[in-house]
Amino acid sequence: MSYWPVGTTSAPPDNSPPSANPFSPTSTSQPSRSASEIIPRLYISDLSFAENPVCLSQYKITHVLSTLPDKVFVPPPSLLPAQPARLQIRVEDFPFAELAAHLPTTTAWITDALTRDPQARVLVHCIEGISRSVSVVAAFLMAQFNWSPSEAIQYIKSKRRIAEPNFGFIQQLHEYGRVSLGRTS
Template sequence: MGNAYSISYTCYIQLLSLCDYYLEINNQNLNEVYPRIYVGNLSTSLNKELLKQTGITHIIIALTGLSPSYPEDFKYLSLSAIDDKSFNLSQHFENSNNFIEQALQNKDNKVYVHCVCGVSRSVSIVCAYLIKKYGITPVEAIAKIQTQRKCANPNEGFIAQLGEYLENNKFEKNKLPNFYPE
């Protein structure tokens, strides 16, 4: 059994390295996708100096099995989540929305949301926040995030859950401000 774990762990490390390389060459390690909300990858979450320089105060971990790296420096919300279309990510939407909303009440706070690559889980969490705040569709939320983070691409199961979240809650439709020119 140890051998299967070693192969699995080795593949995981190789995948993480490829992910980091792709994101680094495309300048996608850390992006402000909404004023004071950043999306990024696991490696960036371990770069305390960069997080501090960026002014990050709050971190959402959308990843199973990862403990906060710097609990004395940042306020954390850990969400146990896997990037699988059958995983129920929507169970975390209200908790993450409340965490973001509470953090942003202080104009000096900034929130960093990450998973492994900053492509699916973390983007979906921020989409849920934009959907609740503006009553926009998942497609609109993803498109807005993609203006700043080109690699944003939630899996189809998460997109469906975001659609259900909008439909089931009947959020008030507000005009999404043009916080970043497209």
């Protein structure tokens, strides 16, 4: 496995290495698709990017929000001296998996990270950076900018082509808008 020098300032190429953890199920899957900056300092990525100490360091990630049921490899301080703050919500990528109940917590966590420290950089990830992480970031955008689920998802898709939340998560974003944000439409 090859890594890029830590001192480089360019973003890692699309052929970045798979998971830094040799026991991770992602170690044999496709390489990282990299991280997409959705708004300044807020990124979405896949699991292999989130577990890669070089990627985290190059993007100066200070907070990692994991949205998957399995344990995430945390690079040790010897590989990643500046350890990001972490939050994990355990949710499967099934249309009927309970996501809406977590959205107030994830939105508050992202908001807190971005408002407390102007240098904070938040990474939200799931396995592929397509459905769960996109839904969590969409909920944040809905709360932050008073957007509908459709507006939030379309905006994310403009920044991350592969974004495609499952239909159940889209329904739960509407529920989040009604119940937690007090929206009627």
